[in-house]
Amino acid sequence: MAAGVSEAFGAIDWSAPWLAPWCGLGQPLAQQLLQDDPSVHQALQTAAPKGAPVVFVPQSALSEGTAYEQYIWDTRRVPTRDNLHDFFNGLVWLQFPHTKRRLNQLQAQAIATHGVQAVRGPLRDALTLFDENGAVLQAPEPIWQALRARNWQALFVDLRPLWNEARLLLFGHALLEKLVSPRKPMVAHVCQAPCAINLAAHLDAWLAQDIDTQRWAGKPFAPLPVLGVPGWWPANGDAAFYADPLVFRPPRRGDGG
Structure with missing residues (x-):
């Protein structure tokens, strides 16, 4: 990873009380990213259990113009960048797969029905929030x-x-x-x-x-x-x-x- 990205992962304070539920899963993965320098999607995939509802892939797998949520629902693949945002998104997928899959299902259904619009609409807005x-x-x-x-x-x-x-x-x-x-x-x-x-x-x-x-x-x-x-x-x-x-x-x- 680039130096700035490594510094971001090194800045995570795993003793923070809000990270207590995530520490057991997240801290070893963050250490792996700092020491072995894999891509974030590779590190997350090593922690994914057999039969997980999605796999983690590089962001380049998402074609230009393809809706992110629709892509995940159709392919069961989560495009992942080398940053904290997508790292924490991956942790949530690993720890709450049923909830994330439900959120993704409803997002994809709304996109299939209404398309990708400038304004998400009440349900998609709530799901995203x-x-x-x-x-x-x-x-x-x-x-x-x-x-x-x-x-x-x-x-x-x-x-x-x-x-x-x-x-x-x-x-x-x-x-x-x-x-x-x-x-x-x-x-x-x-x-x-x-x-x-x-x-x-x-x-x-x-x-x-x-x-x-x-x-x-x-x-x-x-x-x-x-x-x-x-x-x-x-x-x-x-x-x-x-x-x-x-x-x-x-x-x-x-x-x-």
């Missing part, structure tokens, strides 16, 4: 009530001890890429997982089944500034961290439903 910046939160109901209402004081200060009962998993590969260089305004678009499921063991199957076209077209996500999550950023131990209206924005009319 979650694919790039989504997260799944399993938490007690008071946390969800405060999050939907954008009551940041209640969410992060008053209910802070309750976060010990919550689990947040970042799904969006663009968000994971951006958090290699964390900044306070970074936001995840969060969907709710029921507390009854074992999130570690069954998240992929549950999430793939949860993606309902009609409901998701309405973007049933809650915006969550991820560095505000208790324990995820040292500065948020001070309640003043949340007194930043440019990041922790007050609710708008209609929020909280």
Whole structure:
């Protein structure tokens, strides 16, 4: 890889709390990229289990003018560049194959029906938003009530001890890429997982089944500034961290439903 690309992979802090669910899979692959210098698609393919729904191929496999999502659906091949964005996308494919395949299926169906247009439309827009910046939160109901209402004081200060009962998993590969260089305004678009499921063991199957076209077209996500999550950023131990209206924005009319 080029020197700048290698530096990007070397900059990943695998001790970051948001990377905890990805460390076991991602850190060895990042080390392989740094030490052995394969292409990203080659490194990802070495980690793919037998019978995986897709294979990783170089970006050059995607012909000019061919829709990316349609190509993946038709060929079961994921064009992959040598960068962090596609590296994290590959990790998500490896860890959540059913969910990624479901997202890809719906994208390809929309493209087949409507073609590639300047505006994606409500469903494709929601699918892309979650694919790039989504997260799944399993938490007690008071946390969800405060999050939907954008009551940041209640969410992060008053209910802070309750976060010990919550689990947040970042799904969006663009968000994971951006958090290699964390900044306070970074936001995840969060969907709710029921507390009854074992999130570690069954998240992929549950999430793939949860993606309902009609409901998701309405973007049933809650915006969550991820560095505000208790324990995820040292500065948020001070309640003043949340007194930043440019990041922790007050609710708008209609929020909280």
